[in-house]
Amino acid sequence: MTRADVQALDREDLFAPLRNAFEIPEGVIYLDGNSLGPMQGATRRHVADVVSQQWGEGLIRSWNTHDWIDLPTKIAGKIEGLIGVPKGTVAVCDSTSINLFKVLAAALHARPSRRVILSERNNFPTDLHIAQGLIDLLADGYELRTVATDELADAINDEVAVVLLTEVNYRTGRRLDMAELTRLAHAGGALTIWDLAHSAGAFKVELAAANVDFAVGCGYKFLNGGPGAPAFAYVAPQHIKDLRQPITGWFGHATPFNFVDDYAPAPSIERMRVGTPPILSLAALDSALDIFDGVDMLALRAKADRLFEIFSSVVVPECPELELVTPLAPNQRGSQIAFRFEEAYAGVQALIAQNVIGDFRTPDIMRFGLTPLYLSHEDVWQAAHVLVKVMRDRLWDQPAYRVRAKVV
Amino acid sequence: MTRADVQALDREDLFAPLRNAFEIPEGVIYLDGNSLGPMQGATRRHVADVVSQQWGEGLIRSWNTHDWIDLPTKIAGKIEGLIGVPKGTVAVCDSTSINLFKVLAAALHARPSRRVILSERNNFPTDLHIAQGLIDLLADGYELRTVATDELADAINDEVAVVLLTEVNYRTGRRLDMAELTRLAHAGGALTIWDLAHSAGAFKVELAAANVDFAVGCGYKFLNGGPGAPAFAYVAPQHIKDLRQPITGWFGHATPFNFVDDYAPAPSIERMRVGTPPILSLAALDSALDIFDGVDMLALRAKADRLFEIFSSVVVPECPELELVTPLAPNQRGSQIAFRFEEAYAGVQALIAQNVIGDFRTPDIMRFGLTPLYLSHEDVWQAAHVLVKVMRDRLWDQPAYRVRAKVV
Numbered sequence: 155m156t157r158a159d160v161q162a163l164d165r166e167d168l169f170a171p172l173r174n175a176f177e178i179p180e181g182v183i184y185l186d187g188n189s190l191g192p193m194q195g196a197t198r199r200h201v202a203d204v205v206s207q208q209w210g211e212g213l214i215r216s217w218n219t220h221d222w223i224d225l226p227t228k229i230a231g232k233i234e235g236l237i238g239v240p241k242g243t244v245a246v247c248d249s250t251s252i253n254l255f256k257v258l259a260a261a262l263h264a265r266p267s268r269r270v271i272l273s274e275r276n277n278f279p280t281d282l283h284i285a286q287g288l289i290d291l292l293a294d295g296y297e298l299r300t301v302a303t304d305e306l307a308d309a310i311n312d313e314v315a316v317v318l319l320t321e322v323n324y325r326t327g328r329r330l331d332m333a334e335l336t337r338l339a340h341a342g343g344a345l346t347i348w349d350l351a352h353s354a355g356a357f358k359v360e361l362a363a364a365n366v367d368f369a370v371g372c373g374y375k376f377l378n379g380g381p382g383a384p385a386f387a388y389v390a391p392q393h394i395k396d397l398r399q400p401i402t403g404w405f406g407h408a409t410p411f412n413f414v415d416d417y418a419p420a421p422s423i424e425r426m427r428v429g430t431p432p433i434l435s436l437a438a439l440d441s442a443l444d445i446f447d448g449v450d451m452l453a454l455r456a457k458a459d460r461l462f463e464i465f466s467s468v469v470v471p472e473c474p475e476l477e478l479v480t481p482l483a484p485n486q487r488g489s490q491i492a493f494r495f496e497e498a499y500a501g502v503q504a505l506i507a508q509n510v511i512g513d514f515r516t517p518d519i520m521r522f523g524l525t526p527l528y529l530s531h532e533d534v535w536q537a538a539h540v541l542v543k544v545m546r547d548r549l550w551d552q553p554a555y556r557v558r559a560k561v562v
Numbered sequence: 563m564t565r566a567d568v569q570a571l572d573r574e575d576l577f578a579p580l581r582n583a584f585e586i587p588e589g590v591i592y593l594d595g596n597s598l599g600p601m602q603g604a605t606r607r608h609v610a611d612v613v614s615q616q617w618g619e620g621l622i623r624s625w626n627t628h629d630w631i632d633l634p635t636k637i638a639g640k641i642e643g644l645i646g647v648p649k650g651t652v653a654v655c656d657s658t659s660i661n662l663f664k665v666l667a668a669a670l671h672a673r674p675s676r677r678v679i680l681s682e683r684n685n686f687p688t689d690l691h692i693a694q695g696l697i698d699l700l701a702d703g704y705e706l707r708t709v710a711t712d713e714l715a716d717a718i719n720d721e722v723a724v725v726l727l728t729e730v731n732y733r734t735g736r737r738l739d740m741a742e743l744t745r746l747a748h749a750g751g752a753l754t755i756w757d758l759a760h761s762a763g764a765f766k767v768e769l770a771a772a773n774v775d776f777a778v779g780c781g782y783k784f785l786n787g788g789p790g791a792p793a794f795a796y797v798a799p800q801h802i803k804d805l806r807q808p809i810t811g812w813f814g815h816a817t818p819f820n821f822v823d824d825y826a827p828a829p830s831i832e833r834m835r836v837g838t839p840p841i842l843s844l845a846a847l848d849s850a851l852d853i854f855d856g857v858d859m860l861a862l863r864a865k866a867d868r869l870f871e872i873f874s875s876v877v878v879p880e881c882p883e884l885e886l887v888t889p890l891a892p893n894q895r896g897s898q899i900a901f902r903f904e905e906a907y908a909g910v911q912a913l914i915a916q917n918v919i920g921d922f923r924t925p926d927i928m929r930f931g932l933t934p935l936y937l938s939h940e941d942v943w944q945a946a947h948v949l950v951k952v953m954r955d956r957l958w959d960q961p962a963y964r965v966r967a968k969v970v
Contacts, residue, residue, distance in 0.1 A: 162866075177614075178621075179616050179618075179619050179621075182621070184621060186621065186622045189622050190617075190621060190622045191617040192617075192618070193613065193617050198610075198613050198614050200617065201609065201610075201613050201842065202606075202609075202610055202613070205601065205605075205606050205609050205610070205846070206585075206601070206606050206787075207789070209598075209600075209788055209804075210585050210587075210601040210606065210710055211587050211603050211791055213587075213592060213594065213598060213600060213919060214594045214597050214598045214919060214921070215914070215919070216789070217789075217967075218968055218969050218970040222789060222966075223968050223969050224968075224970075244940065248654070248656065248657070248660065248837075249811065249836060249837025249838060250789075250837055250838075250839035251809070251811030251812065251813075251836045252656065252660060252809060252811070252836055252837060255808075255809050259699060261761070269781065275823060276749070276823065277823075278812075278824060279812050279815070279821050279823065279825075280811045280812035280813075280824070280837065282818055282823050282824075283810045283811055283812060283814075283825040284809065284810060284811060285806075286810060286824070286825045287808045287809055287810030288808065290806070290808065290810075291667060291699070291700070291808035292699070292700075293702075295700075300823065313841040314776045334797075345727050355875075370912060374838070377671075380613070380617055380757070380841070380842050381616075381617055381624070381625075381630060381838075381840075381841035381842065382837075382838045382839045382840035382841045382842070382843075383840070384840070385837070388849070398698070399661050399695075399871075400695045400696065400698065400699035401604050401659065401692065401695055402659060402691045402692060402694060402695030402698075403659030403660070403688045403691060403692060404659065404686075404687050404688035404691060405659075405688075405690065406691075407687070410687075411970045412924060413687050413923065413924050413968060414687060415683060415684070415685075415687065415690050415708065416688075416690075416694070417690070417691040417694045417695065427652075427658060428659045428660055429657025429659035429660060429688065429790075429793070430657060430658075430659055430782070430787075430789075430790045431790045432789070432790035432791070432840055433788070433789035433790045434609065434788050434789065434791075435840045435842050435843045436790075437791075438613070445726065467794045474939075500745075504824070506623070511622060511623070512623060515624070515821065516819065516820060518819050523651075559625075559626040560625075560626055560631050560632075560819075561625035561626050561630075561819060562630050
């Protein structure tokens with residue numbers, strides 16, 4: 155594929171006008187939107203307005219006059235549309251880890267006779283860590299059982315209370331069959347929790363159609379909500395009424411402003427809330443999500459698939475040292491492309507020095523987010539050629555690129 | 563006291579120059595900084611810079627180049643100085659409620675043979691709610707026992723694992739004797755958790771001198787960190803090494819970027835962290851705290867006491883309908899003044915209509931925050947006279963003022 159070919163694709167690209175909504179530094183090709191989505195101009199302006207007008211001028215009155223109290227619910231409505239669930243089933247609050255703690259405790263409570271949390275080895279660490287911490291706290295014979303991906307189906311048995319999985323693996327980009335694994339879990343009498351960190355905003359997610367029980371997800375990757383943006387949690391409608399989530403703070407109370415001593419959970423999904431909502435961070439996420447208004451997620455994904463083809467078709471034939479670890483079948487992968495390379499860290503540093511920002515994941519993964527809202531076909535073609543040059547000319551082979559930063 | 567008298571006090575006020583750091587709307591007298599501290603110009607500018615430069619330009623690289631990863635630790639250092647504790651004992655993360663869940667679980671784990679959490683009736687609701695949720699989760703015979711304030715000392719016995727108290731009551735402003743109650747708790751073999759929501763930033767807090775075991779606090783009241791600002795947690799040095807907090811996310815891991823399956827807590831206070839830190843909200847809090855640099859907290863409190871005297875000396879003689887519920891002895895109160903009045907809600911609405919912003923707390927409390935960083939003596943004198951006028955002319959007695967807003 156030539157530069158002219160990808161330029162032709164860009165001319166027909168329905169998403170091309172959206173690129174201007176993002177303020178990405180001149181000259182940078184940003185393939186790390188699956189770690190931290192970039193900033194939009196509207197988000198920058200909205201945060202400034204919330205700080206100076208809503209907080210600065212409105213002060214405490216803005217809880218009512220700017221409806222801060224319902225801001226999490228407003229944002230939840232935008233996320234519900236992206237993950238295929240009905241209104242009133244998503245709460246926006248806290249971090250992905252904390253929301254996982256809440257839904258995992260609730261799921262175990264709903265399966266009292268079972269003691270196993272089944273997950274995958276090499277699941278995103280915080281998901282496993284949260285399960286371990288909850289198990290230690292409960293001290294009641296619970297077990298976190300992790301198996302290889304391909305052993306998951308066989309590992310579902312009548313000991314399993316909850317199957318806890320991340321749909322798209324953060325290293326390889328492999329996407330699990332959510333509907334089938336959920337079906338198997340239910341057939342085995344277990345509940346499911348899906349982590350949508352690399353799913354929401356990346357492609358059309360259909361939680362309700364897959365009968366998923368609980369899900370959690372992240373606001374700062376494909377949703378572009380800003381560094382450390384608030385996270386979300388989904389609870390299927392049939393589980394809300396009896397949901398027992400254990401971190402029972404005043405904002406999850408049925409009547410928080412009656413200030414009563416006894417906790418009574420809100421009858422709705424709002425019982426997932428805990429403390430006072432972080433308005434500034436929520437404001438960024440609220441604004442960031444508007445870009446999805448009217449976006450056809452199937453068309454978005456079709457473009458992501460073309461970006462994958464462009465990147466792989468340039469890199470794979472030219473770079474035998476790079477082992478493609480992302481599945482080729484589109485329905486088996488998320489919206490990234492990842493390679494194994496012994497000097498992956500230095501390779502990513504060399505790329506960044508060339509203004510192509512990708513990501514390293516220990517010990518040996520280079521990963522690149524494919525985000526059609528702000529990447530052109532030519533961006534991805536160009537980035538692939540820079541990677542080819544980095545490999546061919548061994549640009550990664552400089553001592554400076556091996557000095558690990560704090561955050562890798 | 564005449565207007566000339568308070569103007570004379572303002573001319574000698576060491577804190578007068580700090581008032582200009584805050585961008586409070588013209589004409590407003592803001593007596594609600596104990597609900598939501600006001601915005602500083604430096605904070606507005608810093609948040610704008612973090613959004614546009616650090617996120618917008620720096621993108622993912624800012625985790626290293628702007629040291630986002632250590633931002634919570636940097637902020638913790640500023641808070642440590644305000645609450646009288648050594649370096650490395652405060653974590654800045656999550657909400658007050660969630661931090662309370664963590665330290666309460668850790669405290670119960672450290673007193674395995676005891677089953678009672680002792681607290682006060684009419685403690686701030688979320689503190690009691692969090693204890694109730696944790697007890698339900700543990701399902702191991704735990705009990706939340708609440709007594710009247712004056713019964714606390716007698717209620718400490720060998721069943722009590724943890725004494726959980728808020729230093730300053732959110733309604734009355736009554737301040738408990740932290741050192742004495744902590745001494746009694748320890749004498750009875752219990753640990754203590756103190757909620758500093760209405761203490762940190764309001765006066766000199768001396769946690770270490772009082773031998774407090776754990777504390778939690780709020781970033782958005784007297785610390786002025788913005789609506790829903792991140793909260794903090796203190797763990798006494800001797801408890802950190804063996805601290806078992808149950809929400810074990812990747813940012814509390816000893817080596818988060820090794821991405822290993824097994825959780826191993828950070829050896830430091832950072833094990834209190836859970837998920838990815840909310841950078842935008844943290845940035846506001848970070849900047850807001852700089853105003854305390856060089857502030858003599860004893861002098862700050864001395865001014866707050868003068869503000870209390872001014873307000874009470876104007877209001878109490880003129881308004882027999884208002885029952886002062888805040889203790890007169892300075893060491894028995896926080897930095898607010900509160901009155902009981904049957905039509906307190908309408909009264910506060912009438913005041914707000916006169917540009918004096920105070921706070922209502924159900925069912926019948928009018929409370930006013932006394933915050934010397936940005937309130938002049940004349941502000942408080944003037945506000946007191948407006949309250950006198952509201953009461954004398956029954957300005958509260960209009961149907962419109964009784965229509966409750968969502969957030970009260």
